[in-house]
Every structure is written in structure tokens, then in C-alpha cells.
Amino acid sequence: MTELQRTLPASWYRSLPLYHLERRAVFLKAWYLLGPVTRFHEVGSKVYYEIAQESIYVERHSGTSVLPTVGELKVVHGSTGLELPCHLTPTGLLFGTISQDAPDFYEFYPDLEPLLERVDFTRLPHRRSIKYEGNFNWKTMVDGYQECLHCQYTHPSFSVYYPPTFYTVYNHLNFSQHVADPKKPDDGLFLYFFPNCTLNVYGGGMSSFRVCPTENPNVTRMEFDYYHLESGDKFEEYFKFVRQVAMEDYELCEKAQENLQKGVYNEGILNPVKETGVAYYQNRVFDLVTDQHKLEKLCGGSEKGGGR
Template sequence: MATIPPRTLPASWYTSKPLYQLERRAVFLKSWYLLGPIIKFAPGTSVDYEFAGVHLTVNAAPPTDPSDQPHTPSITVLDSTTGTPLRHHTTTTGLIFTAISPLAPSFHTFFPNLEATLSAVDFTARPHRRSISYSGHFNWKTMIDGYQECLHCQYTHPAFSLLYPPTFYAVKNHHNWCQHYADAARPDDGLFLYFLPNCTLNVYGGGMSLFRVCPTEEPGRTRMEFDYYNVVEGEAFEEYYKFVRQVADEDFELCETVQGNLERGIYAEGVLNSVKENGVAYYQQRVLEMVLEQHQEDRQQARTRGAEGAATSTLAVEHAPARHGNSIPNRAIVEASA
């Protein structure tokens, strides 16, 4: 029997405001986020972040033990609006993750077996060199779609493809995170990781970069945030920075073009390559699963309150996927709470 290929999320999921509000509660409030290596947070300083409308501040206190290394401060993460402490986790190799609400499970439940993969790299070995942020005209998933496959790489990223030929490119999906292999026969050649929903970590070309795809209230607008790390500085760093920024700019242009087509109705829904686009299929399926679970929770809560229909305004999202992968049931309508 032939296997039914996975299908994409419908275009309406990239343009609907009510759908984003449902994603916010279903996905973003229940996830963990990569803030960066501990070396980014100089003792005595604070760094602000925002994820899906939740503002938070990372405070780095000077180490209480004078013999401790200067790049290992005591970290606290606070909700900037309420002052409430937020859970955070520092890996054994120096990466800091945070949850933004109590709805998220524990770090190890959300990212099982991730620490074993991270143990191969000392993430405190490369000093923080530069951070940049800017807005893009595309949905957050538009950018993640591009990151999760490399079919576009040879055409869009010719310089990158010389170093990492897409012929050998492969993605291995884990629970809520994915590892990309430039050459599956050489798994130690570069480290490329995606963390559901919107963070990445890339160690290649002698340096390290992170980016966060931060959604806004407008589904077609996203804020991109990049952090760059490298052992070199000066002109040597600028050469590295020029190369990685070229790749990022190429992706940016592609995503804005794709989003424009989505908003104009040129594309509605399609089929994914189960091998070459397995990373896209996996993350989109997880988003769909979490959204459907949240929708069912909302309906159950409404029934419990005895106010279903009065307490929730709904949106029928057109072109909902008939089937996603091989495990998601048919669904004609997705309702998003106002």
C-alpha cells in the first residue's frame, strides 16, 4: 500500500490573526526558548527578550565565589511585567533556556535527550561578538519552513552550498527539536539545531550563530533576532560575519516573497517530500497537534463553564488540511478563540 505523503499547513495559518492567538496559547506558552550561552550575560548586566507578547528580563549577578570564572554569573529570569520568576535551565555545556509560562512542561520533558547532543560542544568557548534585530514581512512559520529544509539551498545559498552540498543534507527529528546534517556520513561537521517553536543554533564556519523568529500581533510580520559568537575578532570576525549575513539575507528575501504569495492567495496547500522535507513535515505536524489539543481544551472548558458559544468567538479557517502526515485526523474547521 502506498504511503500518503505529508501535506503542508494551509496558507490561512500564515495570515490569520485569530489563528495566531490560538497558536500563542497552544504552542508558544507551552514551549521552552533558547536565550543563548551563559557567556552572553556579563555579570552585573541584564538582557531583555520578548516571546509571543511575554516580556522577560535575564539578570546576571556577579558570582558569589571570587574563584569562580567571570563568565559564570548567577542567572535569574523574570517576567518583566509582573516581576514573577520564570523557570530556566542551564545545560552542562553552558546554554540557557527558559519557559515563559507555567503551562510549559519541564525542560527535559519538552526536549528529551537534547543534552546528550549538546554535550559535544563547549558553548562558552566563543565570545559574544554582535547581536542584531530587524522586522520582516512574513509569518514566523514561513522562516521556519525554510530553515527545516535545504531544497532551496543550492539555488538561494550558492556560497553555503559550496561548503555543505545539499546532496548530502539530512534532518533527524526528535521530540520538539531537530538536528540537521550537512553530510550524514560526517555528523560532527557542523552543528545545526532547531528548537520548537522558533529558535535555532548553528555552529559552523569557525563561529556560532543563534536566531529567534519572534511573531507579532500581525501574522504577516515577524521580528528576527540574531546573536553571533566567534573566537576571532576584528577583520577575521568581519569576514565570518559577512558570510553568515549573506545566508541570512538570502533567506529573508525568499521568505518575504513566499509570504506575499500566501497573502495574495497564489498558494493554498500542497504536498511535502517525505524525505527531503521531513523536517518541515515534522514541525508543522507538531504545531497542528498542539493547536488541535488547545482547541479541544478550550471547548471542554467552555462546556464546563456552561457558556460555550457565548464565551468564545470562532473563526472557520479555510483550507484546513485534510490530512497531515499519516497520523492527524481529518479536520474541516479549526476554531480560534478571540
């Protein structure tokens, strides 16, 4: 009988030394969705980000066209001033790194660009961005995004449009595609980018969020960006709907983290059909963290992570 996948232990959701190990093993070696090229159209303006205590910004440094080309954009480390690797997809999404330790974009996301061809992101103007903190670990939020067992109960309005009955997650190297109805694969585009970014295209708009860990493993900063073809009432109607879904997840994550902190839950079994997205990303975290821990022990490092 095949052994069922177990979750990461609860200690991984509240340990500061473990987060420091995650930071070195996962965050410093990853690529991040920074947004559609429409976000960076003004020459000389800077859009700032902070991921895993690394500050970066995107700047359009030249050009006269409405939208910049990849040669007119740069991602810069906020502390050192050094330029970091970035990548602009043919359909207009900008990705960047927070350190020089990340691999080549196509090594990290070998299957991604063909999937993005269905959406022209250059047609989606930036409308609004918001951010706030939540009392939960960054993985608590990713757990929720990567499965939809909770959707029928927690997201009744979303479930009307995307019933979870046939909800399927297809996992690729370092990203997952969520499909509400496998018979309608072109009905919306819902993607999770390892380790902490999402992209959701539906209803004439696009929303994305970054799950940004703070120095406190029990506190996470959520950063949301919203893009839409329409402005005014059309956008506000869309914004109200997506914010309702976001706040439902926020409340669920805070309650889940309370249990993780109190010792109510230690670890459990993942549903082999409905929670493959959770299993995939947790395995990625576990493998990268344990490899980093072994490497640092071999090199005589003093940092300690934790066991599974």
C-alpha cells in the same frame, strides 16, 4: 500506498485568530534558547527578550567568577517581575520559558543534552546582536530553515561548504538536527528548537536566531545573536558570510508570504525525503493547536482557531 504529508493551509500563515491560538497552544508552553552563558557574564546587567508578546529578561544577580553558574542567573517576566523556569546545560547554553505553563525542561527536550556535548559553548564570546522585521509569518521562516531544497539555488556560497546533495534532517522531540553530510556528523552543529529558535555552529563561530511573531501574522521580528572565538577581521569575515545567507532567506520568505496572502498557493504535498523537517514541525503545530482548540471548546472558551 502511504498517504503523502500535506502542508498547513495558507490561511494558517495569515490569520490573526489562528495566531492567538498558536500563542496559547505553542508559545506559552515552550522552552527557548537564550544563548551561551558568555552572554550573561556581568553581574547586575539585564538581557531583554520579547517572544509572542511576552517580555522577559536574563540577569546575573551574583557571583565573582568569569562565567555564572545556574544559581547566579535568573529569568524574570518583564511585566509581573516573577521568576520563570530556566535551565543551564553542562556545556553552557541557557534556556528559559516565557510563562509558567511550560513543562519541565527534560520533558520538553529529553534527547538534547547528549547532542550538545560536542561543543563547549563557554568558549564562545558574544560579539554582536541585530534585529529587524520581515513581511512574513513566523512559520514561513521556519519552513525555509527546516528544508534545504532551496539551498543550491538560494545559498550558492553556503552550498560550497555544505553541499545539499546528502543533506539530512533528524527529528527528535521538539528539536531537529540538520546534517549536511551523514558521513561527517561532526562537521558543524545545526539545530532547530521548536517552535522558533535555531543554533548553527561552524567556521569558528556560532549564530542563533529567534523568529518572533508580532501581533500582525504577516510580520515577524528576526533576532540574531553572533558568537565567535575571534574578534576583529576574523569575526567580520564570518559575520559577512552568515549575514549573506540570512538575507537570502529573508528575501525568499517575503516573496513566499506574498503568494500566501494573494491566494496563489493554498496547500500542497511535502517531499517525503527532503522535507521531513518541515513535516515534523508542522505536525507539532497542528496537533498542539487542534488540542488547544478542543480544550477551549470543552471549557466554553470563545477563542476560535481554524481547521486544517
